[in-house]
Amino acid sequence: MRKNSVLNSLSGRFLILTALFVMLAEVMIFVPSVARFREDFLLLKLEKAQIASLALLADDMIDPELESELLANAGVFNVVLRRDEVRQLMLSSPIPAPIYETYDLRDASPVTLIRDAMVRLWDSENRVIRVMGEPVRGAGLLIELTTDTQDLRAAMLAYGVNILLLSAVISVFTAILLFVAVRGFLVVPIKRVVRHMQAYAAAPEDPRHIIQPNAGVTELREAEEALMSMQNQLTGALKQKERLAQLGSAVAKISHDLRNILTTAQLFADRMEDSDDPAVKRAAPKLLNSIRRAVNLCETTLAFGKAEEAPPGLRDVNLFQLATDVVENERLASGDTLVSISADMPETLVVRADPEQLYRVLSNLTRNGRQAIAGTGLAGNVTISATQNEENWLIEVRDTGPGLPPKAREHLFTAFQGGIRKGGTGLGLVISAELIRGHGGRLELAQSDSSGTCFLICLPKVGGAAAALFG
Structure with missing residues (x-):
């Protein structure tokens, strides 16, 4: 139960989303990073192959065992160097299988490098490939070699695992930092507002429970100010309602006694109609109407005081x-x-x-x-x-x-x-x-x-x- 409440909280969900988003960003970085690693790995092989070729140029009569050792050290089967428009097979050894693919690193675009790297990660079978590139320090026009993909794929997988592990560590660390920051800047102030609302709901007539804005975040402070304004208006309305209720009770009591007084006045006004004075005769109907309306108003007020107004x-x-x-x-x-x-x-x-x-x-x-x-x-x-x-x-x-x-x-x-x-x-x-x-x-x-x-x-x-x- 406690676990579910943490996951459903604002800070808990923010922690999970932050970790996921950082991991997603790292995955987006992972793909071009692996492609770059593959390119650097093959260029290093080309450089090693060039060094082995230069050793052969220094001594035309090289021992076959030494040649095999140079090829093994470079991790290739043979090396071809083009110098002065002449293509020379510098080092060679038996190739265990036909060449599966040729990769020219001289003009490869980023899209091509990424595509080739993903294909190599996906293909677990050991292949023989040809790699072409430019010799280091201009030692020729072109250098190419043949090698297998077993050590290349193994190195790429190891590099990828390291990248993913580092990404996971960065994601968790970043998420924790953001979790602490969000909890301090948002969650704690929001909980404070909620506590104020609960306390105010329990006793809305008590002005001590009205929130006093003190949030440092602009949006939260605006929310607190709006809440304070609403609480002030509601407290004032409740106090006014209480005063009106007390006033209604008092008016109802006064109207009850006033109705009795007006009823007596109405009896005397009825007798005025029998007067011989013309002015009294003209005023009597209007006086009677006024008294009748006053009596009716008192009765209506009494009914209103009982919340039974028709x-x-x-x-x-x-x-x-x-x-x-x-x-x-x-x-x-x-x-x-x-x-x-x-x-x-x-x-x-x-x-x-x-x-x-x-x-x-x-x-x-x-x-x-x-x-x-x-x-x-x-x-x-x-x-x-x-x-x-x-x-x-x-x-x-x-x-x-x-x-x-x-x-x-x-x-x-x-x-x-x-x-x-x-x-x-x-x-x-x-x-x-x-x-x-x-x-x-x-x-x-x-x-x-x-x-x-x-x-x-x-x-x-x-x-x-x-x-x-x-x-």
């Missing part, structure tokens, strides 16, 4: 009437004569949505726009408009305020980070975006610059929606 109840809604209700309530709530709030759409435009949830979304967006303009102390407009195409209803809430600050645009739909005004929590936009997603649509920022801000609500047309008519 999906939107889709039905046909006259968007103009709903938007007008939002406009009138915002006018009453603000009392600001500098900010003009209006609805610009056909009076017969009907969409399919949950009226209470859509009212909350439009109210949030309209209030944000009104507060943004009021913060400047200048006059401005907030307009709710709507159009449609074949697939969607498109609702815009546009204001002429100063535009959103960069931080708000960066964290627009993030709770407690995307607040548009000073002191804001950003929950209104988060809730609005979530409600629109529940309808299968989307809420997005269409424009925000010095000329104002525009939010776009896109609601998909679903089966059963009433036909939207433009006057």
